[in-house]
Amino acid sequence: MTAEKDLSAGESVLTEYPAVIGPKVDSPIICLTCFAPVSGRVLCSKCSWPVCNDTCEKASLHAEGECPIFAAEKIKFQLPEDVTLPNPQYEAITPLRLLLVRDRNPAKWEEVMQMESHSDKRKTNEEFWNAEKVNIVEFIRIRCKMDSYDEDLIHKICGILEVNCFEVRSAEGFMGRGLFALTAIMSHNCVANTTHSVLPSDNYKIIVRTSIDIKKGQELFSSYTFSLHPTLVRRANLSYSKYFDCDCPRCADPKELGTHMSSLKCTKCEPGLVLSTNPLDTAAPWKCTDCEFTLSGSQLERINAVIEKEIESLNHIDPERVIEESERLLRQYKSVLHPNHAFLTILKHSLVQFYGRSEGYTYEDLPDILLERKADLCKEILKVVDVVEPGKTRLRGLMLFEQHIPQMLFAQSRYRYGELAGKKLKEELEQVRDILKEAVDILKLEDPSSPEGAVAVSGLESLKQLEESIKTVKV
Ligand SMILES: C[S@@+](CC[C@H](N)C(=O)[O-])C[C@H]1O[C@@H](n2cnc3c(N)ncnc32)[C@H](O)[C@@H]1O
DSSP, rough: OOOOOBBTTEEEEEEEESSEEETTTOOOOOOOTTBOOSSSSSBBBOOOBOSSSHHHHSSSHTTTHHHHHHHTTTTTOOOOOOOOOOOOOOOOOOOOHHHHHHHOOOOHHHHHHHSSSOOHHHHOOOHHHHHHHIIIIIIIIIIIIOTTOOOHHHHHHHHHHHOOOOOOEEEEEEEEEEEEGGGGGSSEOOOSSEEEEEEEEGGTTEEESSSOOTOOOOOOOOSSSSSTHHHHHHHHHHHHHHHOOOOHHHHHTTTTTTOOOOOOOOOOSOOEEESSTTTTTTTTEESSSSSEEEHHHHHHHHHHHHHHHHHHHHGGHHHHHHHHHHHHHHHHHHHHOOOHHHHHHHHHHHHHHHHTSSSBBBTTTHHHHHHHHHHHHHHHHHHHHHHHHHSOOOOHHHHHHHHHHHHHHHHHHHHEEEEEESHHHHHHHHHHHHHHHHHHHHTTOOOTTSSSHHHHHHHHEEEEHHHHHHHHHHO
16 A cells, blocks of 8 residues: 655544454454453343343444344354453354345455455465364354355465454553555554544544555555564564565564564573674574673574563552562563663663552642653653554554653653742753643544543643643743
């Protein structure tokens, strides 16, 4: 997909409605309309599958999707022992909803049939293919009595969903997936030049916008992966779920465009950095820039796996301990990873969410040293985000917003304690105003009913107050 004309950052380039919306792959049991986790005890009065309440039962996504089929064929939902684990009963829901498009909207179906499914590659993983055959293909053809869809077609639909879907968030804030036929034409780049928002309030309409200025004729890219992951992890995820080996400029550069998000510190010399000798080859050795120290590709994969696991474990600990534990991991890995390393950036990103919000760490509780700490963490994150998610992107907007509050409180506190003169306070507050203004300019592009849109609304109010208080500062 290329630009037909020069485009400036933040311009809308396309909008479209999804061909289908439904649960993600590996979904645990959730409400079939809003994707909220459920206990499985509230069931639809017609088909007896989980929903949250009457409103979710009657919503068209479920009521005009699987519900009449499950009710007619008496396909019962089985309550699993552990409702938090991925549940195979949910695997067929989104494919089944997509198959219904064939008869309901033939023009959309034509578009869907053009989409990449990678069936040839998916087929080579026999165990996976057979599980899909039992849980989805046979479930739909035999249990749902929908045998006008042949086996290959259902496998193809599963592949199309896997390769092309985007994550969507329901109005209630829970994640599902959506298939957008036009948007999916964009190729992937680990530094995208577009961004998108999905509006649950308007039948999950997607709006694709440019995040940076784009010249006529340039290709438009989206990102299929998490931009804060290091190259090895991004490329492995893309290869596993999208069936291609990314060779974008970021992946091809051992220094990740100068961010050093994959670089290790050399343990044998200072200031050596350990970099891949060929990031497009997972097996290639990693070498120190200043001495002979070398690691094999597989050693690097193991190091990454250990650190990823430790970071992941933070999701399962007591929220009161997350700040301490994240700070501990940051200290622990500081001696082996470059300060901008992706894993340290992820830890910093998590800390930024907790400082100012967690119990005992609200803005009223934070001493100056921690206000400064949060502002510094935001600046460090933005140093890499400016490169890997540049321009008008949600992540940049949110990080700028997160930075402005502690920076403002810290300046005001130093003024109160006589550490800042009026003139300096004014300068500091003007800097904060510019940061907040940029955050609002980015986030106001989001749906006002989304969490990010709500930040823009409150940010605009804060901006007015800040302008007023800047005027009252005596210099
Ligand atoms: C969502 S589709 C994109 C549209 C697709 N190119 C098509 O024509 O149908 C994703 C697939 O496109 C291909 N693709 C997208 N970005 C790519 C990239 N940067 N390098 C190589 N292949 C890419 C891969 O085959 C991937 O599985």
